[in-house]
Amino acid sequence: MELSEKQKELFATYRVGDTQYRLAGEEAGCFKLANDFYDLMEQLDETQHILSLHPGDLEESRDKLARFLCFYMNGPHLYQEKYGNIQLGAAHAHIPIGAAERDAWLLCMARALQMQPWEDDFKEFLFIRFQTPAHRIQNRP
Numbered sequence: 001m002e003l004s005e006k007q008k009e010l011f012a013t014y015r016v017g018d019t020q021y022r023l024a025g026e027e028a029g030c031f032k033l034a035n036d037f038y039d040l041m042e043q044l045d046e047t048q049h050i051l052s053l054h055p056g057d058l059e060e061s062r063d064k065l066a067r068f069l070c071f072y073m074n075g076p077h078l079y080q081e082k083y084g085n086i087q088l089g090a091a092h093a094h095i096p097i098g099a100a101e102r103d104a105w106l107l108c109m110a111r112a113l114q115m116q117p118w119e120d121d122f123k124e125f126l127f128i129r130f131q132t133p134a135h136r137i138q139n140r141p
């Protein structure tokens, strides 16, 4: 992905040490983002098809995403401590994810980010970052 000058500035600002984890509100902030994300997935019409790919009970999905986000933002490795190592591509290989599913996931995350009490630049930075794994995880057209 080609980054604009503004995007390069965002990366220079936020990709330093555990800046992201601190600005996100550490563990509580990562859990809130994951819970808001899955609450929205349950509510939005546009995300019903990706909700149906998940287990009926989202409790573990919420816990896994929240813990993964702590690690993703350069905080503690809470996912690995409880569930072991993860490679996102392999973890999603059994799930049919095309462009429509990828875009629904990103829409849901964009809306979840909007709900956080964080500065706009930080939310924009995180949304740009999520594009990369979301595109890598896509495993069909």
Ligand code: HEM
Residues within 6 Å of the ligand: 050, 053, 054, 055, 060, 061, 064, 065, 068, 072, 083, 086, 088, 091, 092, 095, 097, 101, 102, 103, 105, 106, 130, 133, 134, 135, 137, 138
């Ligand atoms: C591209 C669209 C995506 C779709 C449709 C999708 C869908 C799913 C589904 C259906 C599960 C299974 C939940 C379960 O069995 O408990 C899952 C697990 C997970 N997803 Fe995604 N996902 C997507 C992208 C992402 C991205 C971009 C991230 C992280 C930045 C992510 C992080 C995770 C994590 C950490 C798990 C738990 C994996 C495990 O422990 O097995 N997902 N996802």
